Amino acid sequence: MTGNLTLLTDFYELTMMQGYFKNQTNETVVFDAFYRNNPSGSGYAICAGLEQVIKYIKELNFDYDDIAYLRSLNMFDEDFLDYLAGFHFTGDIYAIPEGTVVFPMEPLVKVVAPIMEAQLVETAILNIINHQSLIATKASRVCFAAQGDPIMEFGLRRAQGPDAGTLGARAAVIGGCAGTSNVLCAKEFQIPALGTHAHSWIMSFPDELTAFRKYAELYPTNTTLLVDTYDTLRSGVPNAIKVFSELKEAGKMPSAYGIRLDSGDLAYLSKKARQMLDAAGFTDATICASSDLDEYLIDSLKTQNAAINSWGVGTNLITSKDCPSFGGVYKLAAIKRNGEFIPKIKLSENTWKITNPGNKTIYRIYDKETNKIKADLISLVTDTIDPTKPLMLFDPIATWKKTLLQPNTYEVREILIPIFQNGQCVYESPSVMDIQAYCKKEQSTLWDETRRLINPQEVYVDLSNNLWNIKNDLLSSLNSI
Amino acid sequence: MTGNLTLLTDFYELTMMQGYFKNQTNETVVFDAFYRNNPSGSGYAICAGLEQVIKYIKELNFDYDDIAYLRSLNMFDEDFLDYLAGFHFTGDIYAIPEGTVVFPMEPLVKVVAPIMEAQLVETAILNIINHQSLIATKASRVCFAAQGDPIMEFGLRRAQGPDAGTLGARAAVIGGCAGTSNVLCAKEFQIPALGTHAHSWIMSFPDELTAFRKYAELYPTNTTLLVDTYDTLRSGVPNAIKVFSELKEAGKMPSAYGIRLDSGDLAYLSKKARQMLDAAGFTDATICASSDLDEYLIDSLKTQNAAINSWGVGTNLITSKDCPSFGGVYKLAAIKRNGEFIPKIKLSENTWKITNPGNKTIYRIYDKETNKIKADLISLVTDTIDPTKPLMLFDPIATWKKTLLQPNTYEVREILIPIFQNGQCVYESPSVMDIQAYCKKEQSTLWDETRRLINPQEVYVDLSNNLWNIKNDLLSSLNSI
Structure with missing residues (x-):
């Protein structure tokens, strides 16, 4: 992933930006990048791509050619083009570190920035996170099937273009592959070159x-x-x-x-x-x-007692063939007015497509004894959890389904952490092999019932009491229009 | 697609190269890049990606960093690294122009070069051609379903990385899309930016x-x-x-x-x-x-008389979701010894995986009256066809299935053309919009029976008499070992 990617955005981001510019409504907003379903029927996903998102944000810059091109479209006024020529990202970004196990509806990346900036970066953030999370998740499944045997990533020739081969191999190694046949990837990310x-x-x-x-x-x-x-x-x-x-x-x-x-x-x-x-x-x-191996064929070969102890996996891994897109979306969650974040919601005829409003974070709750994940709690940033006190979890749809966690039986970790503050990067990406080691530990916080390939047990992703109340109030007020 | 892609290759290409270097067996060879099955159950494919292959070949160059990296692996000797430091491509490349309709078993790209060079370029050629041909073919199907309505390519956020978004959108426009939401692609390839x-x-x-x-x-x-x-x-x-x-x-x-x-x-x-x-x-x-549209949903909406006259297609097009890989392979077809090309064949237990040996070209035969394709004839480069004479076509497997073309009822076009000669590029890529126009004409050489979405009529791809004889002789001699 090289070259100036500033124009790697959907055209409507630019037309909307000009709209906010002209209307002088460049309010600070909160956007969440999240996904709705785990790929390939998995019980979890592995998030990946943050290092490339950081690189992209740092390098954002409309160069002379970019401005000249936009001018040539006769859609943009000179005052707006002047603004673009001086553009850089000034907002905050929070994200879940690469290699973390994640679940549907959780913000993997949260952008808090003036809406013109938050809108511009939507497409590239989704492109990068969707792609690498997809492949890291697939690799994790393939490695699970191989029961500890090394998996070599061999897919470059079948990947969807050069970046898909190189960044895909990076993600595959995060998900657990021992190395890759792709020399460019091996060099760039210091991972073993194999073949x-x-x-x-x-x-x-x-x-x-x-x-x-x-x-x-x-x-x-x-x-x-x-x-x-x-x-x-x-x-x-x-x-x-x-x-x-x-x-x-x-x-x-x-x-x-x-x-x-x-x-x-x-x-x-x-x-x-x-x-x-x-x-x-x-x-x-x-x-x-x-x-042409994948997690199911490897699982089947293991069942047949095949005498194989090393695996090369190409096409099905590098394209995530049975499910080649991750489906991450980027939704407006709040607008800052008079210093306060006003929660926003997007309705849909499909109730599961309704977004979670507000400026949020995610608390991960571990069982103290087993160190396995008990549940994730999507919360408002103002919410706090004290593990020396009891904690009531409830299903956000079937609210009568409740679980009471006893004091001192659980631990809490906030998994959404600061990456950019006021446009400055405050986070340093670990090496890919370090992310791989972290990801291995992360996967050990899941029960095998969640890791199994088919019909896995879902991990609970609940809403905090305050978030649930805000969401319900918003839904009621909108329905009464 | 920017940056130095010289290391965008499988590691084994380099270990093999060193092998040829050490054994001083850098013979001139013929490699064919071809595919075995049309994607998505299509009756044809659209080849694409040649412009990026040309760029890659022109820019091949192991820079100081590349050599230092390879040295650090302790697998390569200094004499070989010296050779790499001075490497450039000196061979010939033939290819079918972008936007042409193509069929299984036809060499889309043919490399005639010293084996060290021919081997190095395998992976990147396959990566680029596989990806763009996949998306161009999918776009052609989506456009066929839309019956002339404009299709807008909207998939960047779900593409498998930045290149997949940008080069995928390029391929989608070749296949018939009116434009793309991807501003970087629109700028780079001068195609309409939409949204x-x-x-x-x-x-x-x-x-x-x-x-x-x-x-x-x-x-x-x-x-x-x-x-x-x-x-x-x-x-x-x-x-x-x-x-x-x-x-x-x-x-x-x-x-x-x-x-x-x-x-x-x-x-x-x-x-x-x-x-x-x-x-x-x-x-x-x-x-x-x-x-979430694709060719089948558009076809269904047309059947339901939906009042839609413009379509935005994202995920399913940019990832070719139902079939996200093209499956192109790169096989040794001949070795030059004493000035002559000795045909080579790769056996397989699956008869349809057996390759076509020899230094080949493709003659496309059109019906003179309708201008539709009658058949493609994979031939030796030494074969010629005189359309003023009768031409007997026969099925390469069921050889009793024959068709005799009468003199002056058919026309012939050689579709594999020179791109590089002695390392020099002799071909200039047309603009993407010109390729789109050419591709539209190309698709008109197919019957609707071949274009239909489900269970299409296959186009005959036969072998010339001479090629068939050489292949049969090789198979007989190998079986008698």
């Missing part, structure tokens, strides 16, 4: 055995041989064993070695290959598999 | 009517009002009519005006809104609709 050779390597030599020998000679410490170019069990595996035997005899056994299967019945082939490798004494040879 | 205002515009004013009046005042030539913030038929449409009436009375009727529906039952609401607008004398008001 060995393709069928074309084998085909460019007179025969498979020669190709394997040459490869082993070149990469003596990590020798993974692709065995399915001609015939996996009759040619590929026997030739690989021959090369491993030669290395052994020569006292040059690689520290890491094995085979890769890229087609055919992976359960059958991996078990047969394992038998052949074991019989030849190569019991520690890795068997890596790739071939 | 009006969001719900937040309405919500930031004391009431809807004021918000509409202010908007109409600001944009007096093109006034489209979003009518579903509170209640479409009881508030939005009546308020819009009130504003249009005021403009009419003041003699300030906009040249283009109308309403946008963004939620609810679009068929019902559009018909009711049409009645209300017509009754007030605004028979030429546009009714635009958006709301």
Whole structure:
């Protein structure tokens, strides 16, 4: 993600900005970026992309070319273009740190800024957060299915453009992948670059055995041989064993070695290959598999006792194929008037599409004994929770469903934290590998019942008493119009 | 798509390159980038992305940082890194021009280059062509469903990262969209920037009517009002009519005006809104609709006689939601030895995955009378066709299925054309709007039976006699090993 992204916005943001400019109604507002459904039927999502959002906000700047282009559209007046030429972001941004597990309706990013600024940044914030949260969530599911085996991200060639390949691989590593085949991503974010050779390597030599020998000679410490170019069990595996035997005899056994299967019945082939490798004494040879894998196929291969202990996942992960969009939205929640935030609500015929009004934060409530999440409480920023006192949680729709938390049995963490204050960045992004480690811990705060692939248990996302009251009052007043 | 993309490649391309370097086996080879199945069940695809492939090839250059990074991995020797530091592309590239209708198994891009170069560029070529061809094809389907109504591309916020939004919108316009909401894309590729205002515009004013009046005042030539913030038929449409009436009375009727529906039952609401607008004398008001649309929903709305004549399509188009990857592959087809191209084939247990060997081109055969495509003939570059002579076409699998074309009843066009020769670009990309116009003509060479959304008639892609013979000989010789 490079170059000037200031114009990476929907055209209507600019036409509305000019409207606020002309009407001199540049009030400070609160916008929430949140989503309504977890992707892929998941019980949770992993938020990601904040580092790129920060970069985007810092670099916001209409350059000479941008202004000239906008002028050429004959829609914008010179006074407004002058304003744009001097534009920079002056507001506050709060966000949930990357790698955190999140749930529907929670503001992942909250922008508190003059409406002209808050409106401009809508599209890019959604684009970045939607994309990376989608892929991080998918990766988390794939890694869960692999039960601790390493997952290699191999999807660059099928990603939706260069950024999707590079930022998608970044998100996949946040979600738990061991590394990526994408060299640009590996370099940019200091994550492991992975991969060995393709069928074309084998085909460019007179025969498979020669190709394997040459490869082993070149990469003596990590020798993974692709065995399915001609015939996996009759040619590929026997030739690989021959090369491993030669290395052994020569006292040059690689520290890491094995085979890769890229087609055919992976359960059958991996078990047969394992038998052949074991019989030849190569019991520690890795068997890596790739071939249109996703979390369900890996889960199924595990059930079939496939002898695979390393996985390459491409298309289905890098595009989140079964659910290729995250669906995050960006909604006006409050307008500041006379120093006070006036809550705003967007109605909809679909009740679940009604937004949560007000200037909000999120308190995450953990069970003190298990350290698992008990519930998230979307609250007003003025709300406080004292864990030495009892806390009543209630379902925001079926309000009779209540849970009383006893004093000192729970802990509270505010998960929405300051990123920009008065236009200045006050947050430093951790490295991707540090985010990965944090994300692993985050996932351990979920029960397996929430992590399971199909029909997961939902985590409660409730509203604080004060927020619920404000929302209900607003709905009543609007319905009585 | 900016910045140095030289490392936008799979790690194994570099490990293989070093292998060829060390073995001094940098032979000239032919690689084909082709795909096996049309996306979304389509009867055809639209190829796109060539302009970005050209940019990528021209800018290939390992800079100081890239070399330092690769050195840090302790996998690459200094002699190879020296070679990379001086790397530039010296080969030939052939491609099918953007906007052309294409079919499975046809090389969309053919690289003829020393294998080290041909291997390096694999991943980026596939990434770019796969992505843009996917979105151009989807756009073509959406436009077909809309039966000539304009389609606005609105997907940036749901695209898989910044490039997916910008290059995806470019591809969508090639496939037929009238323009995009993405300002960066509109600027970069000189295509129309489209859009009006969001719900937040309405919500930031004391009431809807004021918000509409202010908007109409600001944009007096093109006034489209979003009518579903509170209640479409009881508030939005009546308020819009009130504003249009005021403009009419003041003699300030906009040249283009109308309403946008963004939620609810679009068929019902559009018909009711049409009645209300017509009754007030605004028979030429546009009714635009958006709301998770795709080709099937548009087709259904047309069947229901929805009164919609302009469409905004977001998520489902920009991600090609039902089929978010194109599946293009890049396979070795020949190796040059002693001045001759030796054909190479990749076997597979799935017969349809077997590749077409040799240095090939594609002849497209048109019916002279209708100008529709009769068939494509994948041929060797040494094959020629003389349309004044009869031409026998046969199915490459069921070879008894034959068609004899009579002399002078057909025309032939070679669709794979030179893009780079000896590393020099010999092709200039047309503007996106020119590609769109060309693509429209291209689609007119298909029968409606091939364009239909579901279960389309397939276009014949046959092999020339010589290519078929070479392929069969290779298969026989490999099977007898």
